Amino acid sequence: MNEQHLPARAPLAARRPSTSNHHGIAREDDYAWLRADNWQAVMRDPAVLPADIRAHLEAENAYTGAVMADTEPLQETLFAEMKGRIKEDDSSVPAPDGAFDYYTRYVVGGQHPLFCRRPRGGGTEEILIDGNALAAPHAYFRIANVAHSPDHTLVAYAVDTKGSEFYTVTIVEAETGRLVDAQITDNNGGFQWAADSKTLLYVWLDEEHRPRKLFAHRAGAQGKDRLIHEQTDPGYFLDIGATQDHKYLLFGVHDHETAEVSLIDAADPGAAPRLVAAREAEHDYSVEHHGARLIILTNSGGAEDYRIVEAPADSPSPENWREIEPHRPGRLILDVVAYKDFLVRLEREDGLPRIVIRRFADGEEHEIAFDEEAYALGLSHGYEYDTRTLRFTYSSMTTPAQVFDYDMETRERTLRKTQEVPSGHDPSLFVTRRVMAPAKDGETVPISLLYRKETALDGTAPLLLYGYGAYGMTMPAGFNTNALSLVDRGFVYAIAHIRGGKEKGYRWYKDGKRERKVNTFTDFIAAGEYLAEQKFTSRGRIIAHGGSAGGMLMGAVANMAPNLFLGIIAEVPFVDVLTTMLDATLPLTPPEWPEWGNPLQSAQDYRTIAAYSPYDNVRGQTYPNIIALAGLTDPRVTYWEPAKWVAKLREADTGGNLILLRTNMEAGHAGASGRFERLKEVAVSYAFALKVAGLDASSDSPVPRD
Secondary structure, three states: OOHHHOOOOOOOOOOOOEEEEEOOEEEEEOOHHHOOOOHHHHHHOHHHOOHHHHHHHHHHHHHHHHHOHHHHHHHHHHHHHHHHOOOOOOEOOOEEEOOEEEEEEOOOOOOOOEEEEEEOOOOOOEEEEEHHHHHOOOOOOEEEEEEEOOOOOEEEEEEEOOOOOOEEEEEEEOOOOOEEEEEEEEEEEEEEEOOOOOEEEEEEEOOOOOEEEEEEEEOOOOOOOEEEEEOOOOOOEEEEEEOOOOOEEEEEEEOOOOEEEEEEEOOOOOOOOEEOOOOOOOOOEEEEEEOOEEEEEEOOOOOOOOEEEEEEOOOOOHHHOEEEEOOOOOEEEEEEEEOOOEEEEEEEEOOEEEEEEEEOOOOOEEEEOOOOOOOEEEEEOOOOOOOOEEEEEEEOOOOOOEEEEEEOOOOOEEEEEEOOOOOOOOHHHEEEEEEEEEOOOOOEEEEEEEEEOOOOOOOOOOEEEEOOOOOOOOOOOOOOOOOHHHHOOOOEEEEEOOEOEOOOOHHHHHOOOHHHOHHHHHHHHHHHHHHHHOOOOOOOOEEEEEEOHHHHHHHHHHHHOHHHEEEEEEEOOOOOHHHHHOOOOOOOHHHHHHHHOOOOOOHHHHHHHHHHOOHHHOOOOOOOEEEEEEEOOOOOOOOHHHHHHHHHHHHHOOOOOOEEEEEEOOOEOOEOOOOOHHHHHHHHHHHHHHHHOOOOOOOOOOOOOO
């Protein structure tokens, strides 16, 4: 795809040299001006974006629109396909809580969910929150959290109308919908009801978008909320949760590798929090409650993949911890939930998840078995504690999501729902596989694959390779209806489970962070090379795809192995890593130093990051076709990172391939709000992939799917 034949001229950002100096190292940045000095104000009101920056972003959008204009019919087709795979009047399986069943549902044509309840077992529906009605006045709208009070009389919900993730919490009466109050602003989306059904604990964000304070709010009361805790160290997040039995509210202070949890008696929210274990670098733990004891998931004592201990609830400090499930290297315990008679854990071994259930009475254990080669599994804790029913969700790359209720005593599995694909889906037409790519240091990288049975595996197929590789996040091999639009057009769809995630245990995460971060990038390149060698595709036929920290991956592999990739789709890409980690005023910088290193304090960290930071390593070479997608009010990856990156790429590129930037001027990190509007953005990305693969002209009609 050569720019000489494009319908418009690419914008060239003005070069305004700026110099910084750290550890005696001088660094030039010609595009630092794209960072608005008033960025905090822009998060709250995008209209105050400086005129020169707005003009540049709008010029980029216009250019991308012109270049992609020939794919507009294809985009419409892709959107219609993806929308056709969504059951428009879908609803969740009702979750019981006392006298009611709670659930969400959608209406035909509706973008946002309705939060509802009905009498347990059936009866007249009550609509508690109508997302469509609330969203109507806003260009952007997202509900982050909805929670009913323990006595079922009140409902609290958090709404963001800018994409900046500053939430306003509203409390209404459940039966009537009458407004009780909407006094809580600048919330991070996290809150928890106390047992009195009047007190709401919530986290407050400061001007730097950092979770700084924990407050207690009395529903309907006027006056100042009570401060429970103020976190003065910007390197830590705050959160608020609860044990499964709702006996304790859990007040957490944490970063990506260290945790500290305090207990607040849900029946006495005014009491001082009680610390479980003091913060200790790289000690991560979480807490459940059962009877007179706490059950603690911890990596203490060298338990890299975690172990489970118990401690008296009234004296929970580590000297009183007693092990009840030992550490087993390679078996990563992901989650623990305590019900009245059963302890449930979700764990992963050899890259695959499983659920293990232990009966408290006699310690007998069993696991829930699954047959497919690669699959995704999720636990739903539910609202209730005294229950034998465990709910979980299962899917694979060919199997639509299934929701099961599992009787932990009888081991009976009841299918409650299978994801409907209204336009049709026949799993027998597809193949899903798990293969292992050799990495340069002898490790093997798992890759999950999806393709149609008739796809020729002779190296001619284009392939979309997705990756993330950060924060220990695991990429599930689950059912993705959107990906079918590529697979039905002859693509192989692949997920590379690279280092930086936890697919192969906690060590897999440690081997892809800080000074070992480059392993993430070389794993992804190794995955692409292996897939080409095995004829799933060929070099130069791979479209790489990643977002956020996965967007850093996109920028890095574009620098390191440009000839391997035909195209790059970088969504909200974290590409200006060094600049961001040097700016302690940005929302996520201090809490993320443990992940990337602190280049302000450490010259070695500075050099490590500088050696891979995509923006700093752009150089004169032929780059693949690239599209970068950004959100103006994104507080996680600020809009100027992809804007600067694209400007520098255009200056350095010697090959004339497409280099595009598309900024959503009315959204943040998650892109457009609403279940259908988001699909339009996916359609742009997929149309780009088909365009650069030379399939856009013949792709209006995919292979029949049933």
